[in-house]
Amino acid sequence: MTRDLTVAEVRLTPILVADPPLLNTQGVHQPYTPRLIVEVVTADGTTGLGETYGDTKYLELARPLAEHLTGRRVTDVNELFALDLAVDESRTGAAVDAGGLRGVQTADKLRLSVLSAFEVACLDAQGKASGLPVHALLGGRVRDSVEYSAYLFYKWAGHPDGVAAEPDDWGAALDPAGVVAQARRFTERHGFTSFKLKGGVFPPEEEIAAVRALAEAFPGRPLRLDPNGAWSVETALKVAGELHDVLEYLEDPTLGTPAMAEVSAATEVPLATNMCVTTFGEIREAFTRDAVQVLLCDHHYWGGLRNTGHLAAICAAFGVGLSMHSNTHLGISLAAMTQVAATVPGLHHACDSHYPWQAEDVLTERIAFTGGRVAVSDAPGLGVELDRDELARLHRRWAEDDGTLRDRDDAAAMRVADPGWRTPAMPRW
Ligand SMILES: O=C([O-])C(=O)C[C@H](O)[C@@H](O)C(=O)[O-]
Numbered sequence: 381m382t383r384d385l386t387v388a389e390v391r392l393t394p395i396l397v398a399d400p401p402l403l404n405t406q407g408v409h410q411p412y413t414p415r416l417i418v419e420v421v422t423a424d425g426t427t428g429l430g431e432t433y434g435d436t437k438y439l440e441l442a443r444p445l446a447e448h449l450t451g452r453r454v455t456d457v458n459e460l461f462a463l464d465l466a467v468d469e470s471r472t473g474a475a476v477d478a479g480g481l482r483g484v485q486t487a488d489k490l491r492l493s494v495l496s497a498f499e500v501a502c503l504d505a506q507g508k509a510s511g512l513p514v515h516a517l518l519g520g521r522v523r524d525s526v527e528y529s530a531y532l533f534y535k536w537a538g539h540p541d542g543v544a545a546e547p548d549d550w551g552a553a554l555d556p557a558g559v560v561a562q563a564r565r566f567t568e569r570h571g572f573t574s575f576k577l578k579g580g581v582f583p584p585e586e587e588i589a590a591v592r593a594l595a596e597a598f599p600g601r602p603l604r605l606d607p608n609g610a611w612s613v614e615t616a617l618k619v620a621g622e623l624h625d626v627l628e629y630l631e632d633p634t635l636g637t638p639a640m641a642e643v644s645a646a647t648e649v650p651l652a653t654n655m656c657v658t659t660f661g662e663i664r665e666a667f668t669r670d671a672v673q674v675l676l677c678d679h680h681y682w683g684g685l686r687n688t689g690h691l692a693a694i695c696a697a698f699g700v701g702l703s704m705h706s707n708t709h710l711g712i713s714l715a716a717m718t719q720v721a722a723t724v725p726g727l728h729h730a731c732d733s734h735y736p737w738q739a740e741d742v743l744t745e746r747i748a749f750t751g752g753r754v755a756v757s758d759a760p761g762l763g764v765e766l767d768r769d770e771l772a773r774l775h776r777r778w779a780e781d782d783g784t785l786r787d788r789d790d791a792a793a794m795r796v797a798d799p800g801w802r803t804p805a806m807p808r809w
């Protein structure tokens with residue numbers, strides 16, 4: 381029997397998900413963060429799932445896309461990408477995307493960040509309809525599990541008093557001992573064997589001490605430090621000099637390709653980025669100037685799983701290594717990340733994932749890390765199932781919010797504890 385893969389309905393469900401007080405150079409995570417869940421339902425009743433950023437600007441673009449896809453087929457993904465989708469210019473142009481820390485916010489990146497969830501949902505539906513896993517639709521897997529690194533954050537024990545929030549059991553991490561304790565918890569809970577510390581929070585000397593403490597506690601393990609561009613070229617070189625013997629790579633020590641190229645020319649420590657190369661247009665300058673040696677892909681803003689494969693091929697051609705970036709995300713995205721990571725031959729670094737920080741999810745079964753790895757599902761589509769009750773509960777939280785949490789704003793969250801806080805000018809040190 382031929383199946384009818386015409387899209388009968390697209391459901392968009394914005395939700396608010398609990399998030400611990402993780403610190404970064406712009407501020408601190410809000411107690412709840414917005415995500416958007418996309419469901420593409422075909423005429424014969426197959427449902428494909430996708431997930432992306434849930435802030436208002438993404439929702440605004442998702443609505444016309446949902447209308448456009450309805451009546452087309454889940455196999456018409458290229459046509460979706462060719463759509464001339466108007467982006468409100470007032471939503472773009474910030475020097476660095478507030479809250480996201482993934483480079484400059486362009487209209488194209490905004491569009492791709494929404495399209496990616498639709499692409500993933502269409503691939504999930506195609507896979508379910510054909511009985512094939514998504515990785516098979518992308519050419520097949522080259523590994524049966526994907527390695528992730530423990531994503532360490534400086535962190536308060538809880539959100540400020542008086543702020544509605546879900547408690548978490550990770551404790552505080554505000555100094556080297558706290559960072560090491562958090563890393564141990566990650567290894568006990570999920571078996572991770574490589575570690576990334578989100579830096580740019582404290583003066584570089586303190587973050588150097590934290591990485592040194594990690595190196596002592598976990599000798600020989602891959603370590604990364606990512607201050608999200610908070611340092612000058614001079615500071616970046618000083619940190620690289622002090623940590624050269626323990627770092628797998630230094631991620632975005634400074635902002636922009638010219639400054640990264642300057643650092644790169646003067647250190648042997650590999651530089652990685654998810655800030656100066658976040659679009660295809662930024663590749664040529666960065667790669668020809670040898671500004672970065674490792675690129676962090678992210679299917680959300682690079683425009684989906686197929687674009688991630690294209691990006692991997694370009695990196696391979698230039699001899700640039702590939703790793704994977706993560707913003708706060710749930711299990712649908714982790715499943716998609718794992719499916720695409722399984723297909724990329726040159727993915728030699730453990731991927732980032734915020735998932736261990738998310739106690740809530742919209743799946744009937746949480747995805748497990750075993751020995752720091754996620755097994756690649758061979759079930760049809762993404763191999764995950766939606767928990768509708770949980771989706772409804774997290775959507776109610778979004779619907780009942782007065783608007784303050786619907787757009788991620790780490791600086792606003794920091795001002796609750798420190799009313800004088802402003803997003804720091806860069807470089808900060
Ligand atoms: O690797 C990165 O730069 C990130 O993951 C950026 C994120 O937004 C992270 O810093 C965060 O959520 O605080």
Ligand SMILES: [Mg+2]
Nearest residue numbers: 606631632654
């Ligand atoms: Mg980064």
